[in-house]
Amino acid sequence: MTRIAIFASGSGSNAERITTYFADKESVSVEMFLSNNPIAGIIERGRRLGIPTVLFDKKTFSKTNKIVNLLQNQQIDLVILAGFLWLIPENLVRAFPNKIINIHPALLPKYGGKGMWGHFVHEAVVEAGEIESGITIHFVNENYDEGKVIFQAKCEVDSTDTPDEVARKVQALEHVHFPEVIEKIIANM
Ligand code: GRF
Secondary structure (H helix, E strand, O other), X not given: OEEEEEEOOOOOHHHHHHHXXXXXXXXXXXXXXXXXXXXXXXXXXXXHHOOOEEEOOHHHHHHOOHHHHHHHHOOOOXXXXXXXXXXXXXXXXXXXXXXXXXXXXXXXOOXXXXXXXXXXXXXXXXXXXXXXXXXXXXXXXXOOOOOOEEEEEEEEOOOOOOHHHHHHHHHHHHHHHHHHHHHHHHHOO
8 A cells, every 4th residue: 555645735636636546546545635825725625535634834844853753654655746835855855765756837947946836837938938838747856846857748838828828738737647647656666
């Protein structure tokens, strides 16, 4: 049994997709959601899906070992970041080497790094006149968006696309590919 924990700061649509994808699979279980944001959509999704959801503040996350201890006590094998905005502290990276996976809504190394999240990414893509964008699923290290790339998928960006339209195309890719890529990672663990 592979036990997953999902971190999210926002709506949590990817977290929900992953949870429902694995719901009928016996070898994988989504055990918990974790969030820094008490008004994030992920909280309501956790309630509806029956997934225990843990809230934490910046100090607890960055300056203590509490979250690492919690994940270890729950025997979590794989940590998924699905729209989680804070930098992962070194103690967490070290406790889960190559076991923390992030999704980024662009084709890294382009449009990554601090401040490049959500609509900022899609605005920058449109502003630069890119003809394609996409998703990157990668391992997490101590720097934003720099760990080894596992998977990328592309979509076209039309010259008339707004950032919102690019966001919709990218999110559609995320919902299809993220659960499947996680399943493949688990198969190779
Ligand atoms: C996704 O686009 C993800 O790539 C980005 O944040 C968004 C999260 O969306 N890092 P949701 O909360 O899963 O709906």
